[in-house]
Amino acid sequence: MAKLFRAVIMGPPGSGKGTISERIAQSFGLKHLSSGDFLRENIAANTEAGVLAKTYIERGLMVPDNVMTRLLLPRLEEMTRHSWLMDGFPCTLAQAKALNSTCDLDLVISLNIPYETLKDRLSDRWIHPASGRVYNRGFNPPRVQGRDDLSGEPLIQHDNDQPEALVARLRHYKDVAKPVIDLYKSKGILHTFSGTETDRIWPYINSLLSTKIPSRPETDTQHIPMP
Ligand SMILES: Nc1ncnc2c1ncn2[C@@H]1O[C@H](COP(=O)(O)OP(=O)(O)OP(=O)(O)O)[C@@H](O)[C@H]1O
Numbered sequence: 185m186a187k188l189f190r191a192v193i194m195g196p197p198g199s200g201k202g203t204i205s206e207r208i209a210q211s212f213g214l215k216h217l218s219s220g221d222f223l224r225e226n227i228a229a230n231t232e233a234g235v236l237a238k239t240y241i242e243r244g245l246m247v248p249d250n251v252m253t254r255l256l257l258p259r260l261e262e263m264t265r266h267s268w269l270m271d272g273f274p275c276t277l278a279q280a281k282a283l284n285s286t287c288d289l290d291l292v293i294s295l296n297i298p299y300e301t302l303k304d305r306l307s308d309r310w311i312h313p314a315s316g317r318v319y320n321r322g323f324n325p326p327r328v329q330g331r332d333d334l335s336g337e338p339l340i341q342h343d344n345d346q347p348e349a350l351v352a353r354l355r356h357y358k359d360v361a362k363p364v365i366d367l368y369k370s371k372g373i374l375h376t377f378s379g380t381e382t383d384r385i386w387p388y389i390n391s392l393l394s395t396k397i398p399s400r401p402e403t404d405t406q407h408i409p410m411p
């Protein structure tokens with residue numbers, strides 16, 4: 185069996201973690217794991233952790249580290265036969281240390297996107313709350329305005345995606361992410377990508393991953409190779 189590959193993608197809200205993770209999952213056959221999706225599944229299933237997490241998410245707060253690790257680490261431990269890419273976890277140094285004790289990461293992708301770009305994207309981010317699917321009127325609009333493509337249910341906007349809340353969220357991200365980024369830098373597994381357009385960043389990420397994981401032949405030709 186080919187060596188398993190474990191990667192994490194980090195970045196501020198709106199940096200494109202979800203969007204890029206989907207592309208990586210499609211191109212390289214990794215399982216895309218998302219902390220937000222895990223939380224939504226637990227909330228929907230009314231698990232103990234889900235009920236607790238909901239009280240924080242509803243107030244626009246981060247879920248405490250011990251709840252996150254209790255929820256996610258057992259799921260990761262079960263994935264002994266899969267290569268995966270984790271999006272949204274770890275967010276804090278405590279989460280990173282807990283993850284470290286469970287598995288060895290091969291690679292960390294950090295997205296570095298200018299504030300103005302994040303502001304523009306998030307102020308136009310539309311979410312299907314039940315699934316977490318995200319849309320943007322310019323970048324990936326829903327087929328019918330205001331409606332989720334699959335369920336047809338209404339899309340909503342989060343107050344904390346609006347510019348007034350965003351400055352505080354970004355400041356908070358920078359504070360908590362810095363020690364995590366430093367940790368991965370010191371381990372030599374951090375790769376940072378900067379830019380305003382995902383379609384310009386993607387070829388570089390694709391190229392990096394191609395050196396680490398064999399692409400799936402059927403999807404390999406969809407993406408522009410690195411210049
Ligand atoms: N690693 C984590 N630690 C603490 N809380 C988390 C974590 N991941 C997700 N959450 C909580 O779950 C909520 C939903 O997560 P999700 O990643 O779907 O949100 P999002 O709005 O797409 O994230 P972003 O803030 O990157 O835009 C977050 O706003 C946060 O409250």
Ligand SMILES: Cc1cn([C@H]2C[C@H](O)[C@@H](COP(=O)(O)OP(=O)(O)O)O2)c(=O)[nH]c1=O
Nearest residue numbers: 198199200201202203305309319320323382
């Ligand atoms: C990646 C990307 C996303 N978007 C939009 C789609 C979403 O509405 C929003 C956030 O993208 P998303 O992938 O949800 O970011 P994250 O998971 O890091 O929070 O920005 C763009 O407009 N352009 C882009 O290049």
